[in-house]
Amino acid sequence: MPFLALLRNSLIVSAGAALLSVALGASMAYAFARYRFPGRRLGLFGLLLGVLLPPVALMVPLYLLLSALGIRTTLFGLTLVYTSFAMPFCIWNMRAAFQAVALELEESAFLDGASPWVTFWxxxxxxxxxxxxxxxxxxxLIGYSEFxxxxxxxxKAQNVTLAMAISGMVQSSYLDSWANLAALALMMSLPVVVIFLAAQRYLINRLLLGPVES
Incomplete structure (x- = not known):
């Protein structure tokens, strides 16, 4: 597989896992942060247990589930696997962030006639x-670096990610040059560095100044 094809697979899987984890986890995290309902503590404990469990503990359930759905050997199936690994952490992290938002701000929006969805958004x-x-x-990062x-x-070879390819090179006789492996690993790190540099200033400004815009 050429480098660009491996990089494309990695970006598809990791970006999909990130989007699904945030999109699905945000609503669940907000519910855990703001509402009281039966089974809330048990649900939080189950999510915490999911964070503490090693990924290997989920291998058999995920294998059987994705095989039953017929998507085990697809990139979408691999995206769901990495989403299941990342979601417990994302939910706990976003729950703490939602709890840090003053409840009075939401109550003020409700008094002004905003709906719950508008207030959240x-x-x-x-x-x-x-x-x-x-x-x-x-x-x-979980989806991008896991192999x-x-x-x-x-x-199928066309569904192999970049991290899996590097791991396969180390464990097989295909590796004929450690310099090539080091170059490939360095090129793999470039998208992560670019994303961090692009978001660094924005995130720091948000943390220091908040979301108020002039």
Missing amino acids: RITLPLALPAIAVAGLIAF AMGWLFVD
């Missing part, structure tokens, strides 16, 4: 955006 979400961005970045579990869900 226009008030709570912008204030918690730095923590949400960090959660998305962690989810991206051990991926082999269980990939059986």
